[in-house]
Amino acid sequence: MEHIVVVGAGQAGASLVAKLRSEGFEGDISLIGAEKVPPYQRPPLSKAYLLGEMPEERLYLRPAAFYEDQRIDLQLDRRVVAIDPAAKTITCDDDEVISYDQLALTVGAHPRTLPAAIGGNLDGVFAVRNLADADAMSPAFVAGKHVLIIGGGYIGLEAAAVAAKLGLKVTLVEMADRILQRVAAPETSDYFRALHRAHGVDIREGVGLDRLLGDDCVTGARLTDGTELDIDFAVVGVGINPATILADSAGLVVENGIATDSHGRTSDPHIWAAGDCATCLFAGAPIRLESVGNAIDQAEAVAKNMLGQDQPYVPKPWFWSDQYDCKLQIAGLNMGYTDVYIRKGDAPGVQSHWYYKGDELIAVDAMNDARNYMIGKRLIESGRSPAPAVITDPATDMKALLKS
Structure with a gap:
């Protein structure tokens, strides 16, 4: 019986395995995730979950019983450390070797971090990518505390909105000329700058972080304009990098993500990829779309193509952000x-x-x-x-x- 293995139990992985079953695949399916919890929504982490408005269970994409009912072998708290494309096997962190007939990589992305040389390794410096990140920083969001948000993209702005709503003093620095410069027009930047300033957020554009200050725990920050701030903690929102280490070590083509063709197939005919880690073709050019919509749509297209349906994936990009x-x-x-x-x-x-x-x-x-x-x-x-x-x-x- 054919065995399909999916590595990465996020939005894309969960969507892919569900689609395999709904399209009639009767073989074995394994979904392997590094986190201890079943697949869940990530967007609420920097919004409703951090605000305390959404309990953990509501984050879950499907109840645990779904995977059992659909005969999906959900393996949590487990990391895949190597792929052998020639043998068509993967090796897990406990040295178990698992064979596959087809493999899908839906391993997502990692937040960019600050170098240790400028204080990125101090306690009290947080990123927002997974549930553990949100849980780690949540106790710091106490009214009256001063938080420094580093990065004026959507993640940074969403974290700033949560902090302001909870009564914290918020300073946000963006080294580019304006917030949202990479992703939006000046008109949209103007709209959200005004919105945040109306809620008391101190937005400083064209100013970066020189270094964070403190011995073991962050206590301050020096900015590139020489300003020094006393802060209680910092949130880093300076983008993400696709998780490509597994693919790269397996010899797959990696170009700003795991390279795929119009069907989601990688440079190896038995390995596929979808979601934040993977490229797709848009208007004939390879791009990588960091969105829930693409994670779902690309993964479902890959599931169909793994079953031989031969349907090119045509992205229809859409995104959202909630602030205040x-x-x-x-x-x-x-x-x-x-x-x-x-x-x-x-x-x-x-x-x-x-x-x-x-x-x-x-x-x-x-x-x-x-x-x-x-x-x-x-x-x-x-x-x-x-x-x-x-x-x-x-x-x-x-x-x-x-x-x-």
Whole structure:
């Protein structure tokens, strides 16, 4: 009987094994995860879970009984340390060797950390990637404490929002000229800068961290402009790196992630990859999409292709971020945009930013504007690009654009 092994028990891994069963695969399935808990949602870790609004059990993607009922051998608290593509085996950290007929790598990514030379190894310095990270930092989120957030991307801003809501003093530093510079237009940066400052967050742009101060535990920080701050702890949100060590050591092609073809297959015909660790093809070019949506969609496509369905994966990028009472929803990819047009909503704080590359609509950022997010997403996916003057006209019936 065929044995499919999936290494990495996160969103992508859980989606892949569930899809294998729903598509009728009757063989053996093993899902191996390094954490002690079953597959769970990661986005709430820096939001609802850290705020204490969501218990751990609600994070779980499926109840534990699901894996037993579906005859999925869920192996937790276990690490795979090597792959032998020639023998089609993996070796676990207890030296057990497991054979596979097909292997899928859904191993995710790791947060970038600060070098020890600038204090990255001090106690009280946290990252936000997994449940253990959130549990470790949660006791530090006490009203009146001073937290330094390093990095003005979505993770850093979400952590800043939680800290501000809990009554902490928050300083956020971003070494680039503006927050969200890598992922959003200046208009979106302006929106969230104003939102955070309205909640008391001290945002410092164009300023980086020189080093953290303290003997064993962090007590302060020196910034690149010479400013010194007294802080109680620090949260590092400076991006992630795909987990490629296993793939690299197995001789698979690695290029900003585990390289895959349009079907999710790696350079080895019996090994597949999906999620944050893997590339995919978008508009003919390899990219890596760090999102829940891609983790699910790519993993489900890989599951079908492992079963011989021969269906190319066509990404439909979408993302979201919750900060205070603002829900940001993003459709499409804004890479190479030339212009951004703003559509104001009917209430304060409700607006959407429409990215164009020449005459082509390529992405939308929608703040508390779920309706226009959905319209924008459908327009992008169908290849329709209304004129910017139509988008920005308050009199435009946006829903009608889907019929034109």
